[in-house]
Structure formats: C-alpha cells, structure tokens
Amino acid sequence: MIVQKKHLRACIALSSMAASSLLFGNKYAFADEVNTNTVEPQSTATGAAAAAVATDTPSAADEPVVSAEMPVAGAVTATEKDGVKQTVLDPLLPEATEISGSTLPNGYLVFYKEDTILAETAVDETGLFKLPVTGIVAGMKIKAVVYGNQDKTTVLEETEWTVPATDKPAADVAMPDPITDPTLAAPEASGAAETVILDPLADETLNASTELPAGNIATETPSMSVSAAAVSVETAAVQEAKGSWYYYVQSGDSLQSIATHYATDVASLVRWNSLVDANKIVVGQLLSVNGTNAYAEIDKETRTFADNAAFVNYLGQYATDIGVDYNLYASVMVAQASLESAYGTSKLGTVGNNLFGIKGSYEGNSIVMRTWEEQSDGSIIWIDAFFRLYPSYQESMVDYAEKLRTGVSWDPNYYKGTWIENTTSYKDATLYLTGRYATDSSYYLKLNSIISAYSLTKFDGPKTVAADYSAIVAGNGYSIDSLPWGTTGYEYVASSSAYYGMEVHVSRQTADSQYSYISIDGKDLGWIDSAALKRFATVSTNYSLPIMNGGYSIDSLPWGEPGCVKLGDSATYYGKVATVVRETANGAYAEIAIDGVLKGWIDKKAFNAAFESYTATIQKGNYSIDSLPWGTSGYRTLDWSSAYVGKTVSVIGKSADEAYLCIAYNGAALGWVDYKAFESFGSVNAYYYAIVSGTNYSIDSQPWGEVGYAYLDTSANYYGKEVLVTRKTANGQYAYISINGKGLGWIDNRGLQTFTTKAVSYSLPIMAGNYSVDSLPWGEPGFVKVADASVYFGKIATVLRETANGAYAEITIDGQRLGWVDKRVFNNVKQADYYAGISRQSYSIDSLPWGTAGFQTVGSSNEQLGNCVKIIAETSDGLYKLVQKDGQTLGWIDNRALTAFGTVAANYAATIQSSGYSIDSLPWGTTGFTLVSLTSSYLNKPVQVIRETANGAYALIAVDGKTIGWVDKRSFNK
Template identity: 25%
Template structure:
C-alpha cells in the first residue's frame, strides 16, 4: 500500500507509519463484514469530513486501506485508522512498524502511536491534516478539498506526492471508492425529489406531536434553516401552497413536507403534522356588525371555539369548546358566514365575548339572541355645586341622557360655560351595548338650563347648595389693580354660586375707578366660606370681583364741581412732579382709568378745553383737573402738572 518517506514523516510531525499490504485482509472479509465496517464508521467519517468540507468517500477509502478494514492492531486497540504516531491527550500504544531510509531500504522499529477514545477522533485528526496542512504550507493538501475537487476519486489525486509517494496509493483509493460505491457517503444532505403547487386547507395536529419549522427548504435539504417548532401553533388552520417529497442521502424516500405560513413566517413542516381538511380555502361573506346578547346552549350539541377566524378559515385556531359554558350569557359583536371552496355557503358564525376573551362560534350554539342596548348604572342623587373647567379640556353637553345612550342629543360644548358655577343633581355611568362601562357623567343645571356633562369637566365640587353670607350694602369707590394679580369678573353672583357667570378678568379694568354697592361671601353647602367679593359698577356694567382686586377704597362717591369750559394753551410740566393721566373722568371719580403718566409727555404743548374740581366722597374739595387732548384722546390731568401759557 502507500509508503511515506522518512523525511516527510518527520516534517509533518504526525509520524504516519507504514502499514504493510492488506490484500490478505481484503480477501479474508466477506461482503457483509465489509458493509458492517462501513456502516460502523459512516457517522464519524461524515461528521469529520463535513466539518472540514472534505469528501467522506475519500476518508472512508483511506481508513479501509490503511487499517485493513479495521483489522489492524492499531485500529482494534487504539481506534487509530491512519497509523498516526505520537500520543492523543497523553494516551498512546507501542507497536513495531516498518520504515524506509532515503535509499528505499526497509527496516523495522518500535514506535508509539496515538490512542483515540473513539473512531471519530481519528477521523477528525485525519480531516484536520488535509484541511489545515502543515505549518509551512497550509494548502499542501488543497487538492482534496471539496472546492478544489469535483468528487472523492478526483480528490484522491491531491494526496500524491505529499501524503504518499507511492503512485499506486491514489489508484488503490479510487478502486475502493468505486468498488464499494462510497460516493453515496458524500451526499449528507437530503434533496427534493418532487414538488407540486397546491392549495389546501389543513390544521396542525394537537397532542404530543411537535414538528420543526424550516425556512428556505425542508429539513436537511440544502438552504434549510430551523426557525422554531409547531408546539405553540397546535390547532391552527393554515393554507398549504406546496408539497415536496424529500429523498434522503441514502436514496430512499423521506418525509413529505408542506409549505405554509405560520406565525408570520413562510416555513416547511412535515406534512404528517397536519390534518388536511379540504382542497382550496374557505372565505368569509355576509359580515354584519351590531351588538347582541345570547346564551350558550351545549345541552344537545358541542361546538368549537375559535380564535382569529371561524373553523376551516385560514388563521383559525381551536381554543376549546362550548361544553363547559352551557347557559352562560355572551355578547355578540358581529356575525359572518363561511363560503366553501366549491362556492357553497356554509355555517354562520358569531364573534362572541366570553369572559375576557373573544371567539368565533357557530350561531347554532346560541339561543335567545337579541339586540344589546346601553343602560345607566351607578346612578346617584346629589346636591352639589361645581365650576366648569373648559381651559384644559372641551366636553360635549347632552340633553335627555349621557353620551352613549340611544336618545342622547348633543346641544353644545363646555366652552360656552367656562368658569361658571352650576348645581349637580345626579351622577350616572353608561353601561354600553358592548358591555363596557363608560365614564361618569353629571346632570347639571346652570342659568335655567339642564344637561349631562362628563364629570371630569367639573372642578371645585362642593356638597350642598351655596348661599350668600355676610352681605353688606355700601356706597364706595375704589381702583381696580391688576398689576399684582389678575382676578376673574362674574355676572349675576360671585364665583361659587350656581348663577355665577364668568365675564372676563380685571386686566380689562386695570387702574379704573369703580363704585362698590355690596360685599358678600359665598358659603358652600358644607359650611365653608370663600373670599369676600365686591359688587362693582363701571362704564354702565356691573360685576362681582374678589375684593383683593381693589385698592384705594373710600366711602362715598366722588363727583365734579366748578366745571368750566375754557380754551387755554399749556405745556405739560413733569420736571418737579409726575401726574397720572386719566380717561373717562379725573382720578377718584367713577369710570376714571389711568392710561399714562405726565413724564411720558414732558414739554408737550396741549390745549385745555375744560377744568373741574373733584369733590371727594367725604365732601372735601380735592384737586383741580384739566381736560386736554393727547393722541386724539380726551384725558384728564391735575392742573398743577401743566404750565398755563395764557
């Protein structure tokens, strides 16, 4: 058989020994024994060569030739099929072996050979040598690689002259490969023998069977990739679009595989894992929406409950049956009819809510079907006041009933009553026709109008009916001050009273003189009182405002006296004093509003058309004011702030 030169053996460091001719051994084994040997090493050979992308047929032929069909002492005692010297993980055996000197003379020595724990390690060593080569030339055996040789017989040429110097070595290996049909070992992958396009509906079987799911190709076919298994999809209805017959590496027929979509993935699954229920697919027709109630009846029949779609429709998944739910009330949200592949109409299914889940079930499993209607629940009679918040939200106003009830009528939005106080007489929630509970609504009354509004639109909710307390009639003047804080203005009553209507803010009246006719506090139904409000008049309008919005409050009402019409020229003088400039009336007189100061008009020439003296609320004579025109507006200024020119 093959001979290795001493020089090459030393360079390789593997010390591959020479095993004598095995012809006598070849002849001593019958066909069954030879087949048994191949079957014994098949798994190890295919695994080792697959890892290194080599031909299993070549390695099997080498093992046969170099170990004499496994009858060599090395193969039997050390699982060493290639006469590799040295030790393996510290394990070795000592045996005599023949060597040749550089002149071709044979001599015998005793050497240590690697002892492997199994045949696989021996095959793995051999495959690593052919793929990785030696330190000075990693491609020295590249002729044996799958990417370089088209077959195991062609790869045998890659062993000459570096692996063996005997030119007959490759010839011997080729003969063994051909004689024993070892090329079948090179086919480690299955192939698709036949494939047909189909349209079938099938259900993944339930029980203990779990099949792998493969993208690209069926199991063990080139391009196949495992992407999960069917355990989570048992009972799922799918559409099969291809069926493939797989041929195993040994040439026998393997399983049939179905191509389908599961969990959003296009996959191949063993056809035996399905129950094929029909050719073609079932479709849905005559869909109708509408809430209805019904009762499950499983006394005389038991029907399946299906997720996602009705029975036989792609996507349907069986999730149980009606047997355990006899007499239980359910909510129907829609119905749909199934249409078979042959075009015939089949069962009508109802989409029901059962507990917390939704299912499709045959309508024949239901009795007492009737339309579901909304009702009021959690009704509560109260006596409260509250204020509408339309600043951060906008809510609808409804007459007759809250939103969600059949006769509810929208009559406006909360913005029309923003900031206004109202009374609350009732609360209720809508139990919808779809068996969900809506938000809490309040039935309120304001300015003689009653309506329903989302209770979340109400703020400062107080129990009981609000009333005015500590009412005091007065006759005073004051100045609105919005420079420090801005307060709301209210019509009819102070904030907190049901008839109070928000009407702007004090910013519009800033620095304006007003009259005060009344003070009062709002006492809520729970006995608490709010701030003191003042009832003011200005520019012919009346408002209630928080007393803290007013300054310079004085008893009585100031008036004008010694009013004279004049025509004088003057210059505004703000060098030694600074005076306020007022529209409407002089300072402290009702309707007076400070609009500027004299310092802004220093040295401006103006015409005085009227003078008047302010008579204070206590009867004392105040300052004399002049009526002048500034920026096309008639305004009043203390006459001391002017230098009269004529």
C-alpha cells in the first residue's frame, strides 16, 4: 500500500521498553512518514491473537481504518465515548495495587469509582502516570477524568473502563516504577538522548517498512502475533527446536496471555522454558515463545560493573580494534554505547547485550518487547518490537560499526561524516551524528562530555594492547598527545619535560609498542613515545629513616639508570628524616621525600641500612627533641621529651655513637632525642664485643627489675654468638646488646663472655678428628661441647674468626655455623689460591690425600685431563693438592698430575672480532691443553672475561654465564 503523509506518534510503554533505545528523557519522537511503499502483512490469526494486532490499511480517501481492539486475557476493557481517547491504561487485573499508563500531558488525572476518588496525580509533559490503589475487583467500573489543572475546573477528557475477570493467575511480578527504574531515567540521570531515530538501524528483514531518510520513523513494523499467526497453532505447539524469539515479561503478563498472543499454549511455554511453577513468572524474565529456550547458550556476556568507568574501560578493549578495522572513532563508539544503554543498565543492554537499540535479529535471535503506538487520529495499537539479541557487547559493537560503514538502503554513505578519513577529530563525528542518529540538538555535547570525562580518546588510533606497569619519564622534549603522535585527530597535550623524572603508569600500548598511554596519580595524561620512558621494577613503600651518610648523590632516577641526572647530595640533608615512598625491586635505591617534598632517588646505604626500627617508651622529660642529633651543626630544637613521657614511640634511627635516637610517633617523625630519655636508671656508653655464653638469661626492654621492663627474648637463642655492647648500667650489672646492627635489649652481664677475636675468611679441610667443636673457644668460661671434629673429617671448613692468639677458629661447613675448633684440626695442610691444569693421566682424585687413613678414590685425572682447576689447599709437603672446578670441590690429587700457571682475576666484556684462533681448555701451550672450539664460532659475539694469565696473553671467557675456555686476547682485535 502507499502511505500518504500520515502522522504518527510512537509511544513506548514504560513497563516494556529500554530507555536508551526508544524513550529518552520521557519525551516522544514525532516524525512524518512520506510515500513509503510497504507490504501489508496478512494475518490468519483468530480470536484473541488476531485482536492484539491493529491493521493499518488506508481507505480510498487515505483515511486510516483502525480495527476494533479486542481484550486479551487480563486486559482492561475501555468504554469508548466520543472520539478516540488519549488516556490509555496498562493491563490491570483484580486485586491490583497500582494503576499505570499514559494520558494527556501536563494535566491533572483523577480516577473515580462512581463518585469516590480512588487516586489522583498531576501529569508531566510525558503524560506517563503510576498510582497506588486498593480495592480493585472484577467487574468494577473505573472512570478517569483529565482536568486542565489541580483545581479541577476544566475537564479535558473522560474515559471509562471495566475490570475484567480472569481465569488464569497473573504473573507474580512487581510493577516497574517509570520514575525510579534506572533504565528509564531522564537524560540528566542516565545520559540518554531525548529522541532517537531508530529506523536507519532497523533490520529490514523483520521490519516491514524500508529504511527511511532522516526525520522519519517507519510505521509498519508488524506485530509479533501476525508473524506467529502465519504458522499454524498446531505447528507452533509442537515445535521443539531451539527458540529464537525471547519475549521480555512485562507487568500484568500471564502465561495464558503470552501463549494466546503468540499462537501457542501454556504447556509449550512451560516445557520450552523449563518452568517449575506454571503459575509464576517475573518481570524481566525472558521466555522463548517459539521453541526450547537456549538463551543461556546465546548470552555470553555475564560481566557486571562496579561503576561507569569500569563499563567504558571494558568496552574500550574491543573498541580500539573495531575502530581500526572500520576506520571509526573508538571513543565515539564507546560514548554512544554508554549514552544509549545508560552504561549497560538498560533492559536491552542487560538482557540482549544490545548497546545501540538496533532492531531485528542477530544470527536469527531476537528480544521481543511489547509497545504501543498512537496513530494520527489518536487511536492506540499494540505491536511487538524485535531487537537484536547479541551473544556479547563485542558483537553489538561490530554490528553497529558495520552499519556506520555501510549506511542505509537508500544511502550507503548516510554516516560517512563519522568516518575517520572524512573528519579531523572525533568532534566532527559526534556533530555529524546529531540530527542523523538522534534529533536531540545537544546530542554531540553529551557524547563529547562522556568522551572527555572518561578520556575515551585513549581508545582511538592504531590497534593497542593492554599494559600494566610503571615507568619513569626519562626523556625531555617528547610530546604527550591525545592520540599516538601522527594519528588523525591527535592533539598536543603537554611536554614530557613537565613530568621528567616522575613515575607514571602505562595502561595501554600500541601494538608495535612505539607509543604508551600514561597516567600519574590516577590522572590520565595521554600518549607518549615509549622511547621517553624508562621501565624498571619498583615497589611502593611508606616508612621514614634519617639520612646518616653524606657521601651519596640524590638523582632523578636510581643511580646508573639511563637518563639519570644528579639533583643534589645526601650531605645537604644529613640527619634529616626522609620518607621512603618507593624502592627499586632489588631494594638498593629509594625514592625519598623530605618535609613533604619529593627529592629524588638515593642509595639506601645513605641510611643506617642495618638498623631495624623498634618501639620504646619515653621515661624521662627535659630532653630536647631536635632536627639533628644534639650538638650537630645546624641542629634546632623541635620539641621536648616531657610531652611524650609514658608514650610509646618508634625508634627509626640512631647516631653512630648510639647516643641519640631518631623517633616517630603515630607515624609522624618527631626528631632526635638523647637515649637517656628512655631510661629510668643511670647508664654509661660502651663499645665492645662479647659472646653470649649463658643460656638461661632473659633479654629485656630495660634492665631486669626496672619499672616498665618487658621480656623480649632469651639468651639461649643467641648462645655462642657475638654481640656488640653499646651501653651498661652505671653499676655494670646489665649490658645493652645488639647483633648485626639490630638492637636486642638488656641482658645480665653474667650471660656474656668477652675475649678478643679478629675477623678472617679462608677455607681448609678438617684433617684431624680428635678435637672438639665448642660453643666458645675451648677453656673459655661457659663453653659447651657441640660435636666432635671427627664427624666432619675431610670436610671443607670456612673460618670466620680467630682468637687473638690464633689458636682457635670459628667455622662454618656447608653454610652452617658449627662453633669453635682448635686450629690443629687443620694439621698437615695449608691454604692455597692459584690455578693449574690437569695435564697427566692415571692419577687418582681422592677424598683425602692419597695414603691418609680413610681416604677414598672419587675420580681420575683422566676424566679431567686438560681442565683448568683452582688449588684451594695443599699438604704441608706440597705433594697433594685440593682442587676445585667451577666452584665444585673435586678432591685431592697428586701434584705431578698438575701444571701450574699464573692467573689474575678479571671481569670485563669483550667481543671476538678475529677468526682463526683456538679456544682451549687451558691457555694455548700449557701442558695438557686441548682444543674446545674456534673463535669463528663466536665471531662478533660479546663474551665476558673472567680470568687472565699473569702475562696478559690469554683470557678465560664465558658466554651467557657458561665458561667456554681460554683464548688468545689478540682475537679481540681486528
């Protein structure tokens, strides 16, 4: 038929439609339909099913003919008086507690039961209403009167209804609130546009009308019941294939009314949808009305979002690649999806993953929502709207991008103004959509606002990949841009110089890693050339320590990092309390702030690194708390200990002489105070080492018995260990001890033994088993036998300390501290440290020098022939040598199997640049050397030199940490 300039108002029922797609800001869309050829669907439905469909065939005089609308189950029957009424009531059942629908806008609506007022309300410009009522029963006559104002002086319209009886229970549903339902929120709340022209996006296969130019809305979308009626009731009832139409249950629905409307039966709906209770359905439930419900197989989008930002970032991971594939702005795509779906909360967005309100079907699947339309003569018809059901948001976005690139049937270039090649920035695209996609004149402003609020331009440009790491801005003169530099529409934001030396977070990178998207302290900055960033692992920290060494620099980056610039010296801040905000992953460098100002990176050795903080209670007043240890040049008094008597503070540092402690209270650094402020007793400074020789003494926070003392540890845990004594009580009875820089506490002086020792470091095998291993040197008061040396006969012992007279040694074996031994356990052996080559065959390698009682053969010189070994010990007569290879002890070997050669340690990189040289097991020419490889195999490759011959002619090289052999150093030169 030909439709001649027929006027149509499409009003969307609040209980059924997604706010983002069809209703925006509670305003209706108006459009003229011009000369559109449509095919009138033929209905074979009968009874109630056919009655739900209004035909729209014009008469010869082009006047629309509207069929009488028969009531479906559960509907309210209206008594029509003069003309077509504007007040429409949603389906209402007996015992209902609410009345909802639409009426004349900007009026005052009153419902009457005879002369009694049931409910009344003012109606806004949308004409929508919802009111609570009581006492609704079958057969009741309800009259609605629309007045011009609340004074009820002018009647605009009267309408009557009769509440029908129902033979089927209504759906157990809660009536949606058209005001509070988040999917129907006004633009100010949800960001939805006021009006949208949907038809350029409608699926032509399911919309009987062809696509119309801008400013028009298709009017011939067929009712679902018409299509369903085309299939016989018998066929529909027995269909068991997977369903493709999913009806969105609305307020007032019942299984009987749904079954009647879609030409099937209740039993089929129950079976298809696996309903447990045939008498109960709920609003928002998706029911398959033409086969087995396979919605769970279709819907792959199960993610929920904490806030709008999480939603846009989730879409962004798809939008960038889709934007690149279709040459569209990903930022605009995400902004439209957010606006149209109210950030994914609209009904279509949540149940159909349909972010843009596109009509039709996707891979044969549709979400069906019941709507009503008001014709130009004021009559109302109900129709079913088909919307595409997508498996996920990604398919919805791809489908939409496809539409923007292919246009509409009458104009494939309909959206060409959104294409990147036709624009200079995303703002051109949003402006072009205004008046085409949406009639809202401020549509582009809303999109631009969303793009700006969530920095959506970060998704534009070339394909990107997610990233999550921190980096330092280490380059000056690089631009920070809204898009990767050179991308269409990119804009300059700032210079890298403004953030030089600062840490930024990288959240995305271009696929080629050339550009990175950065933010600082949660604020997005933009895209920067990755060459301007320096990445190294850091960890966030928050603690304070005083700077106690003035010989270190403060730098823009950890010292040695490329681009590192010196900013100052630690000496400037000597004694100052620095707050450490970050550390390098290896813990070597710290980024510090002093007095709340970020200063840069410093070597942690500038602190007293061995000091571990602890808590203590201030006992005495009248001691000053100073900016530096009292008496230090430039110190100033900040406070007094009197203000903190009885309070527990954190001790975060100590002066070199331990006379002053740096303290903090409740996390805030206070300054330096005399250690005597923590004591309720007299004490004197001390500085000497001692051995913990008692096992039954307590280590306490104060000398045992002093007021407020607390047990900290037992001397048994430190038995035999060396400690440093830094203070003693005035009577000498108690001593304050520490170990490895960590303060332990006060101990009874009787638990300590003092004797002079010296630190050493060498290794020798235990060669005599008739000596004991003791907790202290044998004979010292309190010494206890730990083991017999015979247990470790032949083992290599590392000597850590010796007594001043050299008679006793403290040893470890295999990294475990054993105790003190008489040095005669090393009888008949002496230290050695040189290299030799195994140059002769047929010599045994033994666990002890050959012939020593208990020796065992563990190898042969044949197996090690030509290898370079290290001599770590030898017998006193020099006949046997204890050898190691690559740090592994091999055993004892006859000196005649070795050829010694002088070497020196080395550690530098080199590159083999000449071929034709051999790489040998020993320096070339050394007795027993063998060919390992040729330099041609490593030509132009970097190597590490780890030793050299004494004459500097040959180098021992390693590649990737693996020792290769000896090479003539001339091979390093061309």
